[in-house]
Amino acid sequence: GAGVSQSPRYKVAKRGQDVALRCDPISGHVSLFWYQQALGQGPEFLTYFQNEAQLDKSGLPSDRFFAERPEGSVSTLKIQRTQQEDSAVYLCASSSRDHSGNTIYFGEGSWLTVV
């Protein structure tokens, strides 16, 4: 596609509900990243995929957070038993390789509000 596409753009979840956020990276991009951005803060790293392999998940805040990219293209970030502190914008990004020399492209984010 022309850019990184994320869905849903907005999600309101009741506390305790499970949510799934989808990311369609730019076609052919090997690397895919998830970031969490709280209001007034910079994005914080959650996890990184190279093709279908999850190479780094050190930023996932708890075991309620799970990400997958089974076929090396679309990725899903799942949050189980959502809590109010999970309210944030979840940004997906992709690049043709890793960060070291290539431009990274961000989607517009999925805005999650937990009530």
Next chain:
Amino acid sequence: KQEVTQIPAALSVPEGENLVLNCSFTDSAIYNLQWFRQDPGKGLTSLLLIQSSQREQTSGRLNASLDKSSGRSTLYIAASQPGDSATYLCAVTSGYSTLTFGKGTMLLVSP
């Protein structure tokens, strides 16, 4: 742990002014530094990427410098315009996967 600080947190200037945004980072062992722009309700757009071996990059009215040894970068915007109003984020890459961001500088350019 890498920490990135941006100063000022917010800046308001009249149209036409030249301005400088500052970024500092605690660990100089970086691969690169990037400046991003974020408009309200939108994702991030990469403006400039400076490799660790470079000193500066330029794109149009934007110029970014990097002093890796002192852990500092500046983004210079010449002849600011109302359309430049946005949040500007600085981020460093310390590993193959992790971008560490500052909290951003919110810029308002008034006509």
